[in-house]
Every structure is written in C-alpha cells, then in structure tokens.
Amino acid sequence: MTAPAPRHIPVLGREAVEMLSPRDGGTYVDATFGAGGYSRAILDAADTRVIGIDRDRSAIAAGFDLVDRSNGRLTLVEDRFSNLADICAAQGLRDVDGVVMDVGVSSMQLDEAQRGFSFRLDGPLDMRMGRDGPTAADVIARASEADLASIFYIFGEERHSRSVARAIVAARLEAPIATTRALAEIVAQVVWAKPGDIHPATRTFQALRIFVNEELDELQLALSAAERVLKPGGRLVVVSFHSLEDRIVKNFFNARGKAPGGSRHLPETAQAAPSFRILTKRPVTPDEEELRANPRARSAKLRAAERTDAPALPPGELPAWPSLKTVMRGG
8 A cells, every 4th residue: 555645844834824823614715725735734723614726737736635635625726826816706705814825936846847947957947837928948038138137136136147147148049048957057157156055046047937927926916915805803924935025025014014104294194004913023934843854944934914904905016127028028
C-alpha cells in the first residue's frame, strides 16, 4: 500500500489560523489555495465553510481530494484572487468571516522545472501561475531594453538592471532565450556574486515572475476586494515573502487602520472612519523551529487586521509602473 503524501504545512500556518480565529458556522476565503494547507487547517479548526481560490489549474486539480473529504464544506474556484469579491457573490456570499492570503510563488511551482520559475532547474522560460497570457520568454523576446531595465529595477530591485537588460537584448539577437538556464547564464555574466551571496539571477527571475503574473497589482486589488467582503469583526491575514509585497500590505493596513489627521489650518471636514483595526503592530515572523524545517520561510512576514463596521474605502489607484499589456504591445 502506498504511503500517503505528507501534508503541506504553509509558512506561518499556525500563526495565520490563530489570527483568523475560525469559528463554527463561519465562512472563510483561502485566496491563494496552493497546496491547500490553510484551507485544511481552517476546516480542521471548526465547523467552517471555505472558498479556495487559485489561478493555477494544477493546484485546483490537486485539491479535489480535499474537496471530497470536506463533506461539502470546501469549494474550489479557478480564478485570480483579485476577483475575490465577484467570486464570493457568485457563491451567494454577501460577507465572510475571514480571508487569508499567502502571496507569491508556491513551493510546488518552484519545484516543477516545466513551470520555469526557478533558475536552479532547467526548463522552459514560462513563469505563468495560470495558463493564459504572455510567458516570461515572450517578455524577454519582445520588451525593449528600457522596459526590461525598468522591470528588473522596480520588481526585482536589481541594481544592475541596465546591464542585465543590455546583455539580454544582445543575446537575443544571436538566438531566442527560451529556457531558464539560458537566461540565468546571461545574467550571471553581468551580475557578480560573492561566495555566500544569493544567485546572480535571483532578482531578475523574481522581477520577471512578478511582472508576468501582475502580482503586485493583483495583491492591491485583492486587499480592496477583501475589505468589501469581510463582515464587521471579520479578519484579513496576509503572509508575504519580500519587501515589495509587505510594503503594499503594510501601507494598505495603515491607510485603512487609522483615521486621517486633520489640519489646524483648514476647515474641519468629516473624516472617513477606519475600516480595519490592526492586530499586528509589527509583522509576525517564523521562529527558529520553522526556519530549521523550512529555510524558504526566512523572509516571510504576517500582518493581520480586523474589519470594523465602517464602510469600505474606494480602491486606491495602482502605481504607474510598467504594465504587461503596454510592454507587450510595444507601447
């Protein structure tokens, strides 16, 4: 008899579920289903209903067994988590008791060479979390040198972004850059790493993945959607893995978690009441035991807030950084 596969344990999973505080009869949204770790923990914690969302069809298919074992308490939806509010409406839900998000690429995606997320595994330069839209290879082939430099600098915080972009443009004149190994080797020629440093291609790959999947835009839209669907007292818990994501979450909670200050030089006006009560003054990070078990957790930060009864605020404008649509059409 084949031994069952070990259960996936999400980063900061115990802390996330404790913050979510599931209760009998509650409805919760696992906005980034992945391997189902959060959904399983929420279902185990109380007699709850869970809506699991993932844009990755493979993750949804792998979750069907958990659906079968949940006795009708788990529903999986293949979609972007930015569509969270519409998904809840389609499920007949006007408000929910909690939303949890684990932002970024999953271990399953990183470990599958054919997905093209990792420079450590040679595979096609894909990087799409879903199955639609341009691949990373398409971006590398079509984006201008200036756009590539902006992508690497903004989304990867790569200090050598211009050198990397220049090297890519020169290399693609010789042959298409279609594999992860080919791109990693090009980057390694212009980004030098000291012993013990991260791989020279780390930031370039991060930037491409974020750009191809429009991850930061998706996160900002998903946070606003969660604000609209959470009932008073409902909780939003977000685990992020790098500074760009964490900054967006922190700024969102700060903007929603305190009343705007007035000015003694201007007439007094009605101020919007805070729509969230912040639960984590400082982000929660993994303890030593978790880091020993999962080194990938080292950069994780958890932030959480509780919905007040104030109306949701309008979504903020998305930053004016390079967009996938514009770059691919050469605009």
